[in-house]
Amino acid sequence: MTPAPLIAVIRHVPFESLGSLEDALILEGLKYQYFDLFTGQRPPPVEAISALISLGGPMSANDPLPFLASEIRLLESALRARKPLLGICLGAQLLARTLGARVYPNPVKEIGWFPVELTAEAQADPLFHGLGKTETVFQWHSETFDLPQSSVWLASSDACPHQAFRAKPNAWGLQFHLETTPAMIAEWSAEPVNCGDVSSLVTPPDPGLHVARQLELAGLVFGRWAELVRSKHL
Secondary structure: OOOOOEEEEEOOOOOOOOOOHHHHHHHOOOEEEEEOHHHOOOOOOHHHOOEEEEOOOOOOOOOOOHHHHHHHHHHHHHHHOOOOEEEEOHHHHHHHHHOOOOEEEEEEEEEEEEEEEEOHHHHHOOOOOOOOOEEEEEEEEEEEEOOOOOOEEEEEOOOOOOOEEEEOOOEEEEOOOOOOOHHHHHHHHHOHHHHHHHHOOOOOOOOOOOHHHHHHHHHHHHHHHHHHHHHHHO
16 A cells, blocks of 8 residues: 655744644645754655645744755755645745745735735636635735746735745745634734734734635645645655
């Protein structure tokens, strides 16, 4: 019997987890393992994994941190091996940087619920097809990135034009946090490392404001990514 695919999930801080993305993996019978490179844990050999997820975090993709350099090397190896990749927020920025694009401060911080506009190309994308032209999603970021060369632009917002892209056949970067649940948003808002961001807001984010639609979107987008991982393993 062929073993179930193993997905490596790179976590940058203890409190940023898969959230609703975990549900999509479980529904497809996919196994995953967290790798906390910030603790000194070694990344997995690319030959031992079927796919790679890079989550968010409060640091910059440009910070000279050894664990980020190690992650970029892993991303490079996974891209060469054509493994399915999914980068979220910091993970998307690291993916963009790995592909040679610039990462830099966004003119404004996007923290809370914001509408994103899907591009025409998104309607033919394996993950985003069939979604609304405009969707409201949760955001928490202060940096952005240029689109990697030869990538497909999938979504934008008024404050941050590059919200999602597809690079290569199997690699996606999402600036927004489609994986967040109300409990995660409440926890992030209480984390000491995020206090500066929260204090800069007129009102803190409402964890449940658009949660029903976001969970629906997460089921579609992450479900399709999980199906892709499963199909590549068959």
